Amino acid sequence: MLLRLESRRAPSVLLTWLTPVMAIAATLVTGAIIFAAMGHAPGQALYTFFILPINSGYGFTELLVKATPLALIALGLAIGFRSSVWNIGAEGQLTLGAVFGGGVAIFTHGSESIFILPLMMLAGVVGGMLWGAIPAYLKTRFNANEILVSLMLTYVATLALSALVHGPWKDPGGYNFPESVLFGDAALLPILVEGTRLHLGSLIALLLLVAGWFVLARTLLGFQVRVVGMAPMAASYAGFQQKRMVWIALLVSGALAGLAGVFEIAGPIGQLLPVVSPGYGFTAIIVAFLGRLHPLGILIAALILALSYLGGETAQIEMRLPQGITGVFQGMILFYLLASDVLIRYRLRLLAPAAESRS
Amino acid sequence: MSRFKLVLGALLGAAVAAGGAALAEELKVGFVYVGPIGDHGWTYRHDIGRQAIEKALGDKVKTSYVESVAEGQDAERVIRQLASSGHKLIFTTSFGYMNPTMKVAKRFPNVHFEHATGYKRDKNLSTYMARFYEGRYVAGRIAGAMTKSGTIGYIASFPIPEVVRGINAFTLALRSVNPTATVKVVWVNTWYDPGKEGDAAKALIDQGADVILQHTDSPGPLQVAEARGVWGFGQASDMRAFAPKAQLSAIIDNWDGYYVARAKATMDGTWDSRDTWGGFNTGMVEMAPYNERIPAEIVADAKATVAAISAGTLHPFQGPIKNQDGEVVVPAGKALDDGALLGMDWYVEGVQGKLPK
Numbered sequence: 001m002l003l004r005l006e007s008r009r010a011p012s013v014l015l016t017w018l019t020p021v022m023a024i025a026a027t028l029v030t031g032a033i034i035f036a037a038m039g040h041a042p043g044q045a046l047y048t049f050f051i052l053p054i055n056s057g058y059g060f061t062e063l064l065v066k067a068t069p070l071a072l073i074a075l076g077l078a079i080g081f082r083s084s085v086w087n088i089g090a091e092g093q094l095t096l097g098a099v100f101g102g103g104v105a106i107f108t109h110g111s112e113s114i115f116i117l118p119l120m121m122l123a124g125v126v127g128g129m130l131w132g133a134i135p136a137y138l139k140t141r142f143n144a145n146e147i148l149v150s151l152m153l154t155y156v157a158t159l160a161l162s163a164l165v166h167g168p169w170k171d172p173g174g175y176n177f178p179e180s181v182l183f184g185d186a187a188l189l190p191i192l193v194e195g196t197r198l199h200l201g202s203l204i205a206l207l208l209l210v211a212g213w214f215v216l217a218r219t220l221l222g223f224q225v226r227v228v229g230m231a232p233m234a235a236s237y238a239g240f241q242q243k244r245m246v247w248i249a250l251l252v253s254g255a256l257a258g259l260a261g262v263f264e265i266a267g268p269i270g271q272l273l274p275v276v277s278p279g280y281g282f283t284a285i286i287v288a289f290l291g292r293l294h295p296l297g298i299l300i301a302a303l304i305l306a307l308s309y310l311g312g313e314t315a316q317i318e319m320r321l322p323q324g325i326t327g328v329f330q331g332m333i334l335f336y337l338l339a340s341d342v343l344i345r346y347r348l349r350l351l352a353p354a355a356e357s358r359s
Numbered sequence: 360m361s362r363f364k365l366v367l368g369a370l371l372g373a374a375v376a377a378g379g380a381a382l383a384e385e386l387k388v389g390f391v392y393v394g395p396i397g398d399h400g401w402t403y404r405h406d407i408g409r410q411a412i413e414k415a416l417g418d419k420v421k422t423s424y425v426e427s428v429a430e431g432q433d434a435e436r437v438i439r440q441l442a443s444s445g446h447k448l449i450f451t452t453s454f455g456y457m458n459p460t461m462k463v464a465k466r467f468p469n470v471h472f473e474h475a476t477g478y479k480r481d482k483n484l485s486t487y488m489a490r491f492y493e494g495r496y497v498a499g500r501i502a503g504a505m506t507k508s509g510t511i512g513y514i515a516s517f518p519i520p521e522v523v524r525g526i527n528a529f530t531l532a533l534r535s536v537n538p539t540a541t542v543k544v545v546w547v548n549t550w551y552d553p554g555k556e557g558d559a560a561k562a563l564i565d566q567g568a569d570v571i572l573q574h575t576d577s578p579g580p581l582q583v584a585e586a587r588g589v590w591g592f593g594q595a596s597d598m599r600a601f602a603p604k605a606q607l608s609a610i611i612d613n614w615d616g617y618y619v620a621r622a623k624a625t626m627d628g629t630w631d632s633r634d635t636w637g638g639f640n641t642g643m644v645e646m647a648p649y650n651e652r653i654p655a656e657i658v659a660d661a662k663a664t665v666a667a668i669s670a671g672t673l674h675p676f677q678g679p680i681k682n683q684d685g686e687v688v689v690p691a692g693k694a695l696d697d698g699a700l701l702g703m704d705w706y707v708e709g710v711q712g713k714l715p716k
Contacts, residue, residue: 058439058443062436065432065436066432066436159548162548163715166517166518166715167715175478175520175701175702176519176520176702176703176704177454177519177520178517178518178519179455179458182458197435197436264431264432267432268431268432268435269431269432270458271458273430273431273455274517274548275429275430275431276431277431278429278431278432278433309433310436313425313428313433313436313437313440314440316423316424316425316426317389317423317424317425317440317441317444318423318444320423322426323395323425323426323427
């Protein structure tokens with residue numbers, strides 16, 4: 001008996017949604033085996049990793065705080081990925097959003113105006129869009145590869161932030177250390193639950209996910225996004241402009257990443273630092289695909305990825321597991337997802353040896 | 360919330376026993392590290408300090424740590440998690456943890472916090488740091504005598520006062536032996552990236568440097584020095600194993616004594632908020648054994664320099680000191696005070712290039 005992969009006539013809709021669940025289940029089983037091999041009780045280790053971090057009200061709000069930038073960025077990326085526009089530079093767009101928003105906070109420092117926060121968000125969106133517009137222009141004008149351009153611009157953005165925080169935007173009273181002043185209250189997002197770090201940005205992100213779902217599922221634009229992505233030729237016959245799609249995808253994903261950057265600095269961080277994101281822009285790519293490029297899926301995937309970070313920390317504190325365990329879990333989820341995705345387009349067939357001998 | 364937990368519970372497929380068994384009356388000490396404990400430099404030495412607490416106090420203490428914690432959103436959560444899980448003494452070991460540590464310290468008045476390399480203190484928040492520049496000064500004396508090309512390569516992380524202070528102390532000592540020697544600095548904008556640090560070392564050697572020094576945390580530059588047959592220094596810990604021929608010495612951070620003392624103070628109730636800045640005299644800074652290929656009189660000079668700094672008869676920043684433009688900024692007979700050292704943002708004469716601002 002042999003196994004053979006046979007291509008399906010149409011991708012299986014059921015499996016599209018089932019494979020992420022399968023991937024997570026396989027990750028948990030493999031994780032349990034790894035824990036057992038390391039000499040830890042698997043049940044207790046999985047409990048420490050996945051339940052303990054969110055076992056308190058505070059822990060749960062932290063999960064939401066961590067998931068907010070991931071979900072927001074992934075939503076923007078998903079719109080691009082659906083139309084086959086590959087924005088890999090969300091990290092840079094986030095960083096430029098933080099630069100623009102942070103600039104507003106620094107230049108208005110000392111003022112208590114209620115307009116500061118909205119202005120910061122607007123500036124962050126503009127910053128992110130600006131950083132998305134560069135690859136969009138180069139793509140539509142010179143057909144430059146947006147993967148490379150957006151990725152390379154990430155380094156430009158992070159170095160620009162670093163230069164500002166080491167230089168003109170340094171806290172004047174900060175002993176020359178590279179960080180800005182602590183933002184005033186008017187430049188900080190309101191806290192939703194007293195005593196936690198859960199901020200208004202998380203709520204806005206949730207609303208944007210709903211809006212994103214509506215746009216993708218219920219509007220002509222959403223339809224165009226899908227058609228351009230799946231069948232560019234058909235799209236052009238239908239009069240959908242591919243160039244317009246490139247612009248929309250990069251501007252929207254840039255805007256959302258920039259907004260995520262503002263939420264980080266006006267939320268949990270509260271100032272500009274030389275580095276404001278531990279790679280959210282890249283992790284969000286995993287989130288987008290794990291969430292099937294669908295807003296609801298992205299919400300769930302962002303929570304799962306966020307939990308893997310929190311769990312890694314708890315496992316270090318409680319069980320002295322090495323930090324690498326976080327990466328192992330994230331890698332396994334992606335690996336199993338990609339592996340099981342084969343089943344969406346192909347089905348497994350059992351073959352008798354006789355049938356196989358023909359080839 | 361509960362639904363999400365239910366889903367997870369189902370995925371785990373088992374009811375799990377309630378975690379966190381009854382705690383004994385031991386002192387729990389937590390550490391937050393910026394790098395991996397296997398960096399063989401900064402974080403590695405802090406982790407040795409953590410182990411020293413366990414060795415000294417045995418089963419009266421329990422220590423935990425979280426490594427590679429980013430200096431942004433994550434730090435506050437990790438520190439708070441340690442504080443709320445019964446740790447009564449928490450060391451946060453990187454500058455970027457300053458504001459997160461402040462915020463958590465306000466929420467947990469009964470927990471003692473210790474922040475390395477910062478300047479913000481509170482009733483339950485102490486700061487501590489070592490005078491690494493004293494070790495840099497000794498390294499400068501050795502390098503001045505050993506260099507043939509008169510060009511020293513210096514791989515620097517971020518242009519913060521601590522790093523600039525190290526470059527200046529080194530250069531002053533270098534030129535006290537070898538008045539025409541110069542220092543080339545490469546900023547790598549990272550504390551730990553063995554590949555990047557190594558590449559910087561290669562570039563500096565290609566530009567004629569025959570002694571390499573780094574203020575980053577990996578043995579990467581030393582390994583390049585070993586392969587290319589030039590001299591180097593270990594940073595934070597004795598890195599001889601990585602460069603048995605090339606390592607002249609190493610500037611060792613030794614937190615053991617401080618950590619044990621602070622843990623004991625927490626146990627017997629004598630802990631207080633303070634600022635500690637220890638050097639050779641307190642044992643916080645040490646020189647690793649000197650390379651056998653260094654001539655005896657140079658080793659003797661290095662040992663004498665350590666003794667003089669330790670005794671207070673030699674100050675690394677003793678005037679006259681000139682800046683890069685040749686202006687005397689510290690007159691003869693004066694030495695820079697700690698305030699000037701803590702905010703240092705200028706290069707002394709002999710350092711090439713401009714300080715990034």
